Amino acid sequence: MLQEAIEQAGSPEPDPTTERILVGARQQFEEFGLRRTTMEDVARRVGVSRVTIYRRFPGKDALVGAVLLEEARRFFGELEVAVEGCEGVDEVLAEGFAFALERLRGHVLLNRLLDTEPESILPHLTLESQSVVESIRGLLASHLALRLEGARLTPADVEVAAEMLLRLVLSFLLTPHTVARVETPDEARRFARRYLSPALSSVAAENR
DSSP: OHHHHHHTTTSOOOOHHHHHHHHHHHHHHHHHTTTTOOHHHHHHHHTOOHHHHHHHOSSHHHHHHHHHHHHHHHHHHHHHHHHTTOOHHHHHHHHHHHHHHHHHHTOHHHHHHHHHOHHHHHHHHTTTOHHHHHHHHHHHHHHHHHHTTTSOOOHHHHHHHHHHHHHHHHHHHHSOOOSSOOSSHHHHHHHIIIIIHHHHHHHHHHTO
């Protein structure tokens, strides 16, 4: 479900009723988790009939997938805003890295699942993460490519940069105790400028 949601993050936005259902479902998942939530709970919370929900989502798995899709769409939309106006490798990496860490650390649903239902999310971020990493890397690379035009980076370089950012963010998110100072957005920006930007700048210099 997580991989499918990420791959469809660029698909059209839902209609107003579906949007209400997705918001209500997300809130229900945040409060009670995936296991304890039923379709009836969501219908009651949103104030619609079960038939209305089942017309759009044939089962709970489909609803969970749609909520994850909406969260992925929102994340990449906010990421685009965060790096808007940034120029050059230093600024794009610094703002993108700081935003991703801060946003995911404060993501209510993700933290709820990590705390109470880790078996539902951890495999997709660790041992069984290949397909998810590939999907996120592709989306992230497309965003980076737009922002790093003129930086003398090949498509392969951008793919590597995207995966490097993704793996670092996941590592700091899942194992937060580290000697690297990345607790605040400003510290994350300094980390990116000191350790990430030089690596990409060096690659760009070699491509001249």
